[in-house]
Amino acid sequence: MLKNTWEQSNKIKQDDFNLLDLKYEKKFKNLRNEKEGFENLVSFAPVPILLLDPEGKIVLVNERFCQLIGYHKDEIGGENISMLDFWPEKNKIAKLMEQLEIDGEVSNQELLIKNRWGGIKKCLVNFKIVEFKGELINYIVLFDITEREKAEGRLKILKQAVEAANEGFIIADMETTITYCNQAIAKILGYEKEELIGKDTSVIHGPQRGDTPDKKEVVEILKKTGKWSGEIIGRRKNGRPIILHESISYIRDEKGKPCAMMGIAQDLTAMKELETKLLEYRKKYKNLKRQIQKDNEFKQLVGISSEIQKIKDTIRDVASIDINILICGETGTGKELVANLIHEESTRRGKPFIRLNCGALSESLLETELFGHEKGAFTGAIKKKKGKLELAQEGTIFLDEIGEISPRMQVALLRFLESGEIQRVGGEKTLYLDVRIIAATNKDLEKAIQKGRFREDLFYRLNVFPIFIPPLRERREDIPILVNHFLYLYRSKYQRQIDGFTDEAMNFLINYHWPGNVRELRHTIERLVIVSKNRQISLNELQANLFRLGEAEKDSIDNNNMSLKEAVQIFEKNLIKKVLQEENHNIDRVAKRLGICKTSVYLRLKDLQ
Template sequence: MSYSNLTIANMQEEVQRLSTNWQTLLDAMPEMVFLLRDDGGVEYMNRSAKACFGFPCNDQAAQSLHAVGKRCQEQLGNRGKGTESGNVGTVESIIDTTPVEYSSVPFVGYTGEKLIMLVMRDITQRKKFELELLQFNTSIETILQQKIGELQASEEMRNKLMRQVNSLKSQLGHHHSADKMVGRSRKMRELREMIHQVSGSDATILITGESGTGKELVANLVKATSNREDKPFLKINCNAINDSLLEADLFGYEKGAFTGATARKIGKFEVVNGGTIFLDEIGDISPRMQVALLRVLQNGEIIRVGGNEPVQVDVRVIAATNVDLTQAVKEKKFRLDLYYRLNIINIDIPPLRERKEDIVELVSYFVNHYREAFKKEIDFVPKSIISRLLEHDWPGNVRELENLIQRAVLMAKGKMITEADLMFDQDPRIEQKGNDSYEIDAKLGLTPLKSIVADFEAVIIRRALDKFSGNVATVATQLNIGKTALYDKMKQYGISAKRTKQKGKG
């Protein structure tokens, strides 16, 4: 054999060795690898690809790969003109009936032929999770009941499901690190969409809602998603500061404006110039403060206490109140022109009783928070507790629920919350009705008869327990009702005889 023939033979052996090596390497990869020819035909499939689609591929899979190959040729050709590699990134598709994602690069075979390499992953499991998320959003109550049942079955399964749900929630739209609001109900999704829609402007925002709904959380998210995110942000509770002090605090004062004013003082509006100020409890400010605030909103200027010269400021105002400002305007307690200036954009927060599907998530959040704070080992909330929480009307909204869970976690003796640990706050709306009357006029036409009667019945039971110092047996006798039936009604209305006894001792 000649030297040249020997060299050629060695080269052929080397080529064969290299070919075997890279095929072995590709067969060891968990991802599927395909080499496609210019005509879309399959030149090579690694072991993972054969396991998924068979070898050779069925007709439907082959047609799908052919279409993918043509698409990759066009994209690689277009992008390859401006880039070194022509890589088109990751793409999702369906091969036969299997959902996949793949990336593609041009590949030159050892004999010089031009091929396309596809590196592909089966994403069936991920699509399954996405479907679960869709079901979570559209049928929350069904999913919650299913999850609760699974949580009762196994602690390991509970932890696994929690990780999955958290992962799926992170894929929901409008997610921001400053979003501390808990809940994925339809009303909460609409609230988040509203916030993200209006936060980018500099328009004044009025946040309304009942006490305890989380108006400050909304204000925080508005600021964090606005164009003034990196600018100063101050929060003022207008109801916590004396009126004259509030004016000086917000607008500043000149030297000699009043006793003790020994030097000029810059107010909050000047300090936060360029940023955002949050005025909570805006419905409680005095007529004089209303005039001063109107000047800021109309002209962008303030006048320091004791001064005459206006000072220009650039501040975005976010206001909040649980007062019905329209009624306050009718009663001449609030200026109509200021109301219009504040109410350019109104964000109304739904009360908890209108989004009860969020209660399970809120309970989980507060239990996790307070078990860490109190060094407790609580890891389970029974279904009976959840059902009772879902039945409650929550006049104090999320704040009332948080207080309830905080007390329950603190009082719990074991690893789970029990009925004995739940101590509901007395409904402040019932206290306002007085000792000898029950107002129904406000409910007529708005509340079903069954609910009105139930509220009236709860009032009677509470007053009877107060009168007889929480003695359930005596109350049952006086009301001519069985003791068991009375306990059932107390449970239904969230009434605790223990708290009545404690109140009587106090």
């Protein structure tokens, strides 16, 4: 079909050449006695013509022949053909002339013609001996097939490429009857090539889904745009559906009119099946990863006490219910960890989890951090900034130390909780947000309400579901587990060979008051891992590295003249004194080093006095 398509585009084909030759021979016979009419016939012929007398002298040539060889007719007229160098295949010419003398005619011979510049053309040549004015002459008609040979060579390469392609190729006429197909499409559809030739293209199409066009729809699109590309449901010979990606366009004739349709098809069935499996595996992987993360996250909430188990159960119960939560507990008990676990267990997982420590910011700074600000809202506001609430859109915001915010900020936060609306500082545009609030405090907010320091309506908005995390001293059975957990964590981090604690050291850790709770314990274990020189951390090592005791106190401990509670109190007093001195009584830095809040530092200092 591809070869035929090319041949149809040529103006003069081989058969036309033979018919043309016969046509001019007939006219020649009618005009052989009319020299002028005959010469005109030869001169205006659309193919090269050469007339020779019996001796081989050129009697007449037309312009087409002159164009072929590059000579003017006056240059070669009367010359003997054997003297002219435009027959490179002289031996072949000699044999053809001998055959011509015997048969009187030699047809469709391929000969090479050399022009005056050395260029070679390939021609199809007919020789005939005819009578003219009582004399016999050689009547030679040529047809230049050089370009046709090149085109056929290119066509052969193209056809080999099409046959070797993995994509399926189909050519159909304007009635959608298949006139050519390559081996690939036959294999895709489960046919032999010969079985598809002559069939309608509907043989390719199976029942379509709602989002895939049928044959009629594709043809209508072709008529409008001249091309179509997309996925269809194909059908194999055995009836099995397959998924094909097709690109169809018109083949046009020399006038630009559609004369055929060409389609390129790719079998996507295996790829789509792999995509489906991949999606399934991704879903399984995501669920498995989520479960592992969930297990790891819950493992961070270390402990075996009933209090810890109750908190884990509460997290699972309340996480999926989209309500505000207030987490209460002393500093260092793990309120942020619990808030993060709630977020990860909720339907908002995968969305932002934003943290904001309200107690660490001034009123004006807290306002801009929470609500954002517009460019130029205040000195230094050189560009627009989104607030934490806006950044937490569709996710969760964790507001730590909520009891520290000012009355004005309490009003602003209450307004958001009631309406879900905010305005950036310095802005007029109202933003509607969907954010879950988890707040935390180490204060007794009910007492703060009684003293007029915290709004009762804000408290009830936040305290929809309260969670209380007990201090470490109320769940001492968790301390050995926490100690070993942090020991493993930090000896791996710092590459230290430490096996554990002596019984005396462990008893001291268990009975210590832990005002900074789990955070303080964690920092304590980290420091000990760093400074310890022994495989077992002893009580003496605790005493030497964590605080300095007075001689009387040290003697009392060494001689067992005081209770464990008294020893712990001495430890606290000396540690706080030591850190105060080292930090030049900077309460912020003291609180940070001890892992407790500023309020706890002040309370401890009051107790020391």
